[in-house]
Amino acid sequence: LPLTGEQYSDKVTENCVAYWKATGVYTDAEAAAVDKFKEAFKPHSFxxxxxxxxxxxxxGVLTVxxxxxxSVP
Incomplete structure (x- = not known):
């Protein structure tokens, strides 16, 4: 079964947010970045x-x- 982009980004961001919160660095900026990350993956499936x-x-620029x-993209 293919993995949807939404499934992938949900799991990745869940782990990132948990880490950021545990280390005390989760702010509105990270929350906005999480939203952008999820949007980038939404139309894809793997x-x-x-x-x-x-x-x-x-x-600080993230390219995906x-x-x-x-193949390697």
Whole structure:
């Protein structure tokens, strides 16, 4: 079964929010970032073998790329 983007982003953000809250760094900025992250994944689904590549720049920019097969995006 494919994994929906919503399922994936819900689990990722659940873990991130739990960590941020535990370390005392969860603010409105993080909440807004979580919303943007979820929106980016909403239209996607991931079949077995699909790839998701995250790049985080020193400037704080997060880039996300998707592959629908086993290739690296």
């Amino acid at each position: 079949a077995p073998g699909a790839s998701i590549l995250f790049t985080h720049s020193p400037a 790329a998707f592959s629908k097969d086993s």
